[in-house]
Amino acid sequence: MKAVWKKWIVAGIAALLTVGLLWAAQRLVMPKYQSSSIEGSLTEEYYRETLNHDVLFIGDCEVFSNFSPMTLYREYGIASYIRGSAQQLVWQSYALLEDALVTDSPSVVVFNVLALKYGEPQSEAYNRMTIDGMRWGKAKIDAIQSSMTDGEEAITYVFPLLRFHDRWSELTVEDFRCFFEKEPVSFSGYLLRTEVRPVTQTPTPAPLTDPHLPQTSMEWLEKLYTLCESHGIELVLVKSPSIVPHWYDEWDADIVAFANSHGIWYTNTIAQNDEIGIDYETDTCDMGQHLNVAGAEKLSSWFGAELLRRYDLPDRRTDDAYTAVWTEQIEQYERAKATE
Amino acid sequence: MLFTSWGFALLIAVLIPLYYAVPQKCKTAVLLLANLVFYAFAGVFALLLLLGTAASVYCFARWIGWLWTQQKDSLAAHREDWDKAQKKSFRERMEKKRRLALALCLVLHFGILFGMKYGAGIVGLANGLFGTTWDGTKIVLFMGCSFYTFSAMGYVIDVQRGKYPAERNPFRVLLFTSFFPILVQGPISRFDRLGETLFAPHRFSRENLEAGLLRVLWGYWKKLIVADRLLVAVKQLIRYPETYNGAFVFLGMLLYAATLYADFTGGIDITIGIGRMLGIRIDENFIRPYFSKSIGEYWRRWHITLGAWFKEYLYYPISVSKPLRRLTKAARKLGDGFARRLPVYIATFAVWAVTGMWHGNSWNFLVWGLSNGVILLASEELSPLYARFHGRFRGWKDAWAYRAFTVIRTVLLLSCLRMFDCYATVPETLRAFGSMFTVWNLPMLWNGGIASLGLSFGDWIAAGVGVVLMFAVSLQQRPALLTPRFLQKPLAVRLAVYGTLLITILVLGYYGFGFDAGQFIYNRF
Numbered sequence: 107m108k109a110v111w112k113k114w115i116v117a118g119i120a121a122l123l124t125v126g127l128l129w130a131a132q133r134l135v136m137p138k139y140q141s142s143s144i145e146g147s148l149t150e151e152y153y154r155e156t157l158n159h160d161v162l163f164i165g166d167c168e169v170f171s172n173f174s175p176m177t178l179y180r181e182y183g184i185a186s187y188i189r190g191s192a193q194q195l196v197w198q199s200y201a202l203l204e205d206a207l208v209t210d211s212p213s214v215v216v217f218n219v220l221a222l223k224y225g226e227p228q229s230e231a232y233n234r235m236t237i238d239g240m241r242w243g244k245a246k247i248d249a250i251q252s253s254m255t256d257g258e259e260a261i262t263y264v265f266p267l268l269r270f271h272d273r274w275s276e277l278t279v280e281d282f283r284c285f286f287e288k289e290p291v292s293f294s295g296y297l298l299r300t301e302v303r304p305v306t307q308t309p310t311p312a313p314l315t316d317p318h319l320p321q322t323s324m325e326w327l328e329k330l331y332t333l334c335e336s337h338g339i340e341l342v343l344v345k346s347p348s349i350v351p352h353w354y355d356e357w358d359a360d361i362v363a364f365a366n367s368h369g370i371w372y373t374n375t376i377a378q379n380d381e382i383g384i385d386y387e388t389d390t391c392d393m394g395q396h397l398n399v400a401g402a403e404k405l406s407s408w409f410g411a412e413l414l415r416r417y418d419l420p421d422r423r424t425d426d427a428y429t430a431v432w433t434e435q436i437e438q439y440e441r442a443k444a445t446e
Numbered sequence: 447m448l449f450t451s452w453g454f455a456l457l458i459a460v461l462i463p464l465y466y467a468v469p470q471k472c473k474t475a476v477l478l479l480a481n482l483v484f485y486a487f488a489g490v491f492a493l494l495l496l497l498g499t500a501a502s503v504y505c506f507a508r509w510i511g512w513l514w515t516q517q518k519d520s521l522a523a524h525r526e527d528w529d530k531a532q533k534k535s536f537r538e539r540m541e542k543k544r545r546l547a548l549a550l551c552l553v554l555h556f557g558i559l560f561g562m563k564y565g566a567g568i569v570g571l572a573n574g575l576f577g578t579t580w581d582g583t584k585i586v587l588f589m590g591c592s593f594y595t596f597s598a599m600g601y602v603i604d605v606q607r608g609k610y611p612a613e614r615n616p617f618r619v620l621l622f623t624s625f626f627p628i629l630v631q632g633p634i635s636r637f638d639r640l641g642e643t644l645f646a647p648h649r650f651s652r653e654n655l656e657a658g659l660l661r662v663l664w665g666y667w668k669k670l671i672v673a674d675r676l677l678v679a680v681k682q683l684i685r686y687p688e689t690y691n692g693a694f695v696f697l698g699m700l701l702y703a704a705t706l707y708a709d710f711t712g713g714i715d716i717t718i719g720i721g722r723m724l725g726i727r728i729d730e731n732f733i734r735p736y737f738s739k740s741i742g743e744y745w746r747r748w749h750i751t752l753g754a755w756f757k758e759y760l761y762y763p764i765s766v767s768k769p770l771r772r773l774t775k776a777a778r779k780l781g782d783g784f785a786r787r788l789p790v791y792i793a794t795f796a797v798w799a800v801t802g803m804w805h806g807n808s809w810n811f812l813v814w815g816l817s818n819g820v821i822l823l824a825s826e827e828l829s830p831l832y833a834r835f836h837g838r839f840r841g842w843k844d845a846w847a848y849r850a851f852t853v854i855r856t857v858l859l860l861s862c863l864r865m866f867d868c869y870a871t872v873p874e875t876l877r878a879f880g881s882m883f884t885v886w887n888l889p890m891l892w893n894g895g896i897a898s899l900g901l902s903f904g905d906w907i908a909a910g911v912g913v914v915l916m917f918a919v920s921l922q923q924r925p926a927l928l929t930p931r932f933l934q935k936p937l938a939v940r941l942a943v944y945g946t947l948l949i950t951i952l953v954l955g956y957y958g959f960g961f962d963a964g965q966f967i968y969n970r971f
Contacts, residue, residue, distance in 0.1 A: 113937055120941035124948065131953050230959055257959055261452050271953045275904025 132267035135274055136238070138284040143235065144291040145170065145192045150239030151290055152189055152206065157428060159210055160419050161186035163295065164199040165218030168346035171396035173216075175294035176439045177406035179432050182414055183421030188295030193232040195221050196326040200333065201249035205240055207337055214417050215334050216342045219361050219372075220353065222327060225320025227255045238266060293439045298399055300446040305386040305394040311352035319360045331368055340417055343372040347384050347405060349394025371416060375405065382408040399443055447487035449630075449716050450669065450957060457483060462723055466650040473648060474621055477724075484626035485590075492588035499555060500623040503598040504616045506551035507605045511612025513544045514605075548606040552599060559595045562588065563807050590630040592804060596755055598623050601637035603759055610638050618645055627717040631710070633731040633751035640728070648725030656940065657929045658723030663947040664919075665715030670955035672912035673709035676701050678956075679899035684868050687878050692885030694895060695878045699861045702868055704913050707736060710749070734920045739852035741821050744860055752804070756797045764793040790826075795819050805867070810875060814866035821859065908954050 139146030148170060161184055163169040170190035178184040187210075189202045199217060206212075227233065233253045240246040250263045262269035273281075291297065334341040343365055345353055358374055365372035375382060382405055386394055389401030397405060413419060422428040447454050461480045468476055485493050517540040521533060528536070569582030601622070605612045613619050621644060628635055683690045683698035690698065714731045721728040731750050738744035745753050764770060770789050777785040795816060802815020842848045862879065869875040887895075896906070922928050932940065 116937050117941060120938070120945055124945040127945070127949055128952065131949065135953070259452060259959070262959065267952060269958055271955065271958065274953050275902050275908075 128267060131271075131274075132265065133285055134277065134281055135270045136266050137234075137270065137273070138280055138288055139235070140280055140284055140288060140291065143192075145190075145297060146235035147239070147288060147291045148191050148295060148297070149189070149202070149236055150288075151292055152187065152295065153241060154290065155187060155210075155294075157185065157431060159185050159187040159212050160422070161214045161216060161413065162203065162206060162210065162212040163188040163190060163216045163218070164194070164203050165190055165216075166194045166221045167192050167396060168220050168348065169216070169218045170292065170295055170297050171299065171391075172346040172402050172405055173409065174296050174399065174402040174406040176296070176436050177403045178410045178413075179422065179428075180436060181407055182410040182419075183423035184410055184413065184419055185422040185428055185432070186294065188292075190218075190295055191232070191236040193221065193224075193228060194236055195224055195228065195253065196323050196330065197252040198233075198236050198249050200326055200330050201245040201252075202236075202240070203330065204248075204333060205243060205245035207333075208243065208245075211337075212339055213419060214340045214342055214413065216344055217327075217330060219343050219345050219357075220348075220351070222319045222323040222361070223357065225322040227253050230255050230258055233258070234266075234269070237263060293435060293442075296402070298439065298442055298446065299391040299396070300399050300443060301391045302388055302398060302400075303391055303393050304388065305349050305390060308349055308394075309352075311354065314354055314356060317354075317356040319357050324360070324364065327364060331370070341368075341370050342413075343370065344409075345372075345374040345376060347375045347379060347382065347397060347401070349386060349390075351395075373412070375409075378408070447484045449713060450666075453487070454484075458720060458723075462655075465648075465724055470647050474617055474645070477625070478617060478621055481621070481624040481626045481629070485624060485629060488589045492591075495558070495588055495591065496594065496624055496629075497620070499558075499594065499598055500620040501616070502551070502554065503602055503623060504613070504619040506547055507602050507612040507619070508614075510544050510547050510602065510606050513540055513547065514608060514611070516540065544606050548602060551602050555595050555599055559591060562586065562591060563803075567807055593632045593634055594623055594629055596634045596752075597628070597636075600634070600755060600759060604637060613637070613641070621645075627720040628728060631713050631717070632749075633714065633717070633729050634755050635729060635751065640726075643725075643727045646725075651725060653933060654722050654725050656933060658719040658721070659944065660929060660932060660940075660947075661715050661719030661722060663719075663944060663951065665712040665717075665719060666951050666955070667947055668708040668712035668715065668912070668916060670951055670957050672909055672916065673705050673712055674956040675901065675905055675909045675912075676705040676708070678905075679901050680705055680868070682899045687869060687874055690895075691878060691881035692887040693882075693891050694887070695865075695882050697891065697896075698868065699865060702864055703736075703857065703861045704909075704916075706864065706867075708912070708916060734923060736857055737853055737920065737924075738856050739849065740825060740856055741818065741859060742825060744856055745818070745822075752801070756801060760800060761793050761797045764796050765789050791823060794823055798822075808870075809872050810866040810869070813872050813875075814863055817863050817866070821863075905956075 137143070137146060145167065161178070163173055163186065167190065170188050173186075173188060175184075175186040175188060178186050189199075189206055191198070191202075194202070199221070203215060233255065237246065237249050237253060240249065246263075250260055254260065259268075331341050343361055345358070345361070353374070353376055361372055361374075384397070384401055384404060389397050389404065391398035422432070447457065457480060461476070465473060465476050482493070485496055517537065520536060521528075524532070524536075566582035566586075569580045572578055573580060573582070601619075604610060613622075618641065622635070622637055622641060625635075625640070625644065628640075680698055680702050683694055683701070711732050718728045718730070729751055733747040733750070735744055735748035738747055770792060773792075774785050774789050777788045798815040798819030799812060800815070801818070802811040802813070805811045805814070836843045865875050865879055866872070869878055901909070919928065932943070
């Protein structure tokens with residue numbers, strides 16, 4: 107009897123050791139997104155937040171590059187967060203919002219419309235950067251199911267070791283340093299970039315094969331609207347300033363029609379450029395694709411005023427809990443601006 | 447369904463507990479269901495062909511079995527009133543009928559197999575000759591068809607020969623034909639041997655489970671850490687034969703030898719391991735083939751079941767066939783030695799031509815097969831010379847260095863022959879082979895040549911360690927398999943080995959998104 111127990115104990119220890127080693131291996135080989143492709147850290151960083159947000163941004167790189175929550179708080183007292191990620195597809199935006207609503211109660215959700223041009227899953231690498239960092243729940247499962255490209259397998263999202271195991275031969279010091287804890291790379295979801303790479307030319311846009319945004323995208327936009335409506339949230343649609351990729355008038359017309367039919371605010375900031383004051387000689391970090399911090403602050407300053415004009419948002423600068431957190435973050439933000 | 451798919455892992459994870467949970471009478475049904483699920487992934491037509499083959503084989507075997515029964519019953523009934531001549535004549539008539547039934551069966555099934563293997567080539571030829579525009583690319587060989595057709599035909603031939611009676615239970619024939627672990631790359635099984643264990647009652651046994659698990663893990667280890675990794679370099683070397691010539695050809699030859707061994711034996715390890723976990727003993731297909739001292743010995747130790755099949759169902763029947771006996775008789779005029787050799791030569795070349803054709807539908811494989819035949823016959827002819835040599839240098843034969851030399855010689859020789867399997871055409875193969883002796887570019891290997899083959903430094907290290915470990919395990923498996931000795935080790939040691947194998951497979955394995963891995967090389971034959 108004693109021998110049987112001994113065997114079970116040995117087997118149990120062996121099983122635990124194996125699982126533990128596999129967990130450690132998985133932790134080690136997963137990309138840390140600390141010094142390259144840092145936007146891969148954004149999804150996960152959201153869960154560090156302790157306070158509620160009144161405005162939540164969702165969308166692709168145009169939200170995490172072009173809007174500065176620091177400016178929104180400093181100038182208007184708006185507590186906001188950007189749940190953005192690279193090439194975030196509309197169904198992923200939906201999942202990230204659904205996931206955020208488990209703990210967050212925003213009054214306004216701002217969705218950047220550029221990614222609506224994609225009606226199908228695009229890139230495995232971007233899928234991983236958006237989805238891997240999500241906490242487990244229905245939203246993540248839905249995001250996986252709707253995002254997988256050819257050749258991807260759902261099990262690799264459950265056990266990312268099965269996807270990233272091949273990194274074993276390219277591990278760096280960073281992988282070991284960030285084994286337990288990663289450094290934050292954003293300021294409330296905003297990726298600060300100070301470099302200036304002015305626009306040198308405006309490429310001629312290719313003719314559209316289909317003048318309309320994909321049907322799938324529009325259906326997801328409808329779902330996004332319904333989700334916001336069911337939570338009493340105002341959905342705002344925005345097209346961030348950019349020179350490339352080109353935002354077609356035909357696509358804009360689709361969004362305008364959607365916004366009008368649903369009675370929601372849509373702003374195409376490309377058309378508002380002069381009012382906002384974006385200068386593509388000084389305010390872009392990559393020749394017109396994304397804004398740098400100077401451009402992001404200009405856009406946020408204008409956008410915050412518009413938000414306050416249209417929606418009843420509280421001024422969190424008088425709230426001690428918010429002040430403590432945001433003051434420290436703004437100080438870090440300013441230091442980063444100065445040192446970058 | 448591929449052995450390397452997650453679906454397959456799920457199938458096994460569900461099947462093993464379910465198999466032991468259900469009563470004995472339901473086990474066949476569970477296995478049949480698993481077979482259908484496994485093969486359904488090959489497509490509806492492939493599944494229908496498999497089911498059709500099983501049904502047809504059952505009917506032919508039963509027909510032949512019925513003819514046997516008729517013969518026995520009639521002979522018993524007429525024991526007193528028929529004289530010897532009448533009995534002989536009756537036997538001959540029945541034998542003719544059985545042979546006819548067998549011939550129909552063989553023509554049908556080998557015809558289908560031939561059509562699938564060579565259909566595209568024949569259509570291409572017809573298009574060239576007659577100006578037609580038929581699309582031959584739609585004719586594909588269904589996965590595993592070569593293997594299950596051979597196993598099934600072996601069964602019908604055995605019944606025709608009266609080796610054992612035809613199976614009455616159609617589900618048993620279906621189970622034998624479609625048994626999923628052996629379906630896609632063998633071993634080519636015999637009905638009597640596999641059936642003995644396949645249809646026997648199976649109770650759960652920790653020993654079987656552990657032995658099977660060890661074998662499965664080791665198989666995946668070889669496949670995913672060594673074979674699929676090295677295959678990247680092999681493919682690169684073959685893709686650009688003009689660039690990678692000389693020393694690169696030699697490197698490719700050795701890499702392919704390691705790749706094929708790891709791939710095929712890995713697949714068979716998984717097959718045998720899964721069988722063992724279910725309590726079913728599947729025949730070994732390899733006995734440390736790379737330790738063979740001659741090509742003849744190698745072929746008795748590599749893909750054993752295919753060699754045995756050809757020997758029993760092709761070589762012997764050709765050797766003793768009436769036309770060949772008549773030819774031998776006629777050849778006596780040219781000398782006894784010639785007449786003695788003639789049937790051996792003809793049967794050997796026939797077997798190797800068919801072996802080559804079985805492996806692929808290009809001229810390469812035919813040349814490869816016939817080359818093997820030439821070397822085997824040359825070895826046979828030269829055996830008196832070897833005997834004289836060893837008579838003069840007594841003691842050499844057993845010397846360690848000489849044995850090592852013969853092993854290395856054999857590996858190099860068979861690696862050279864395998865080049866026909868690698869390159870696209872016979873001339874290309876011969877050019878690559880020739881460049882080993884005419885192009886001196888050895889320094890290019892370490893001046894960036896190896897680095898250009900698509901593998902990282904870490905990959906080479908992992909593959910190198912893998913090859914050394916495979917070699918070490920092979921050495922340990924003399925004189926018998928390692929598993930029984932391993933199972934005597936303390937539980938903690940065994941669990942540590944299972945855990946290490948699992949972790950290294952998952953971390954170092956060459957699989958997943960972006961990797962062009964998965965199918966076993968022998969799946970395509």
